[in-house]
Amino acid sequence: MASFVRLLPGIAVVTGAGGTGIGAAVAKGFARSGCSKIAITDINPKTLDQTKDAILRINPSIHVFNKPGDIADESFVDSFNDEVFSRFSRLDYAVNCAGVLGGDVIKAVEMTTDAFDRLNNINYKGSWLSCRAQLRNMLKQQPLQEHPRQRGSIVNIASQLGIVARPGAAAYCASKAAIINMTRANAIDYSDDGIRVNCVCPGVIETPMTTTSKAMVEALKPAIDIAPMKRMGTPEEVADAVLFLCSAQASFIQGHALVVDGGYTIN
Template sequence: MQQFDNKTALVTGAGSGIGAVVAKALARAGARVVLVDVAASGQATADGINAEGGKALFQQCDIQDSASVAAAVGAAVAHFGGIDIAVNNAAIDPEVAPVAEWDEAVMERILAINVKGMFLCLKHEIAQMLEQGGGAIVNLASAAGVVGVANKPAYTASKHAVVGLTKASALQYAPRGLRINAVCPGAVDTPMLAENLPPGVDKSVIGANHPIGRLATSAEVAEAILWLCSDSASYVVGHALTVDGGLTIQ
């Protein structure tokens, strides 16, 4: 377990799934954690961390809105003095359909959250970290940001964009003390996966498509994220780390 004593971390999409697990893991490792989510469920996660002796703050935020993201970063600064770590996890994955049958409005919503939202988070986090003299950022991409995924064109496009944003930002800001990387999970056993399974498809079928033969747990993805946030990864810059049970090497 990496240690983050006297560090402040901001985690988006922290109300459930990977984000909630990452927030709890950071808190257990000593970090002060700002949980950011559009859903009020993030408050329960923050309350649980505080009840266990950690330090957590929930900030409701719509990452599609620049002022809302700025307010979340501002809350971290006001309550904990700054941001040393950011984990940009918030995203949606609602569609399963081929391109020719796919709803344009759904595409716009996916890109607004997964790409524009990621950009706005980076914009405001980087500005704050530059004032402090450095920091570490991990963006949640996907195996779908490395390879194509049939019937998920918008999600695939959005996660390729996340990898591109990560690399461009990392190149720009590495000389100024920021390390920016991405994690690219395969299928993870989360509420979002369960909600977006195709009709009649069990999640075990999705897991069986991975060479390792199963879905990832959120905890396994969190371990990779915490490593990238830590001093143990001090020379890792602009990397898209696959945590996918071998999915992308088939």
């Protein structure tokens, strides 16, 4: 299956790329769209290897660099991104997908401070650390000849829950709202440097995050029923939006939060 998005030749990095979720779909989307070098990371080494194999099945000549690690760990994030840049000599597209829900249904008084810190260290701080390292590297390079206006493009994965709230997810909602406004602020700060920073806000998507726990499946039913399209989205539907935001077709889109939610946030 070829992606409809044609990317310019370029180097891509994807966090949270293990398994069968959104990050893996984005990494495979980059492979189908013509990227020749793709760096992937995830905390789970086994599922990360599976994504590497899937990319190579799409195109065995793609150079894949995979390194497992914790996105909340500053020294890992910096060393991973430095290694990507020194191996590949540039970074054109960065997609930050690593994230956790932090539990099935947890209201504020039920959540420990440790659990709150861990959730924010992965979702918000992990995205912030990744953006910082990616921006630093993008600033070292010139735009590609084929795309003189763009030095690099970053897409963060936020959530519809960064825009609206749902019961039992206060800390998660706040972490995703933080990602949306961090995206906008970085877009302002790095526009003059030719770097675009956008985010995608998925609705309920069929991934291990939403399907592994029975309690979560139950908790999400009302959200699926409320959305006009009344179904879960697929990781590929999110990946297509991410690839579009990375592409030259999105060259005037800056600091945007693109909802891919079957209409959930209309109401």
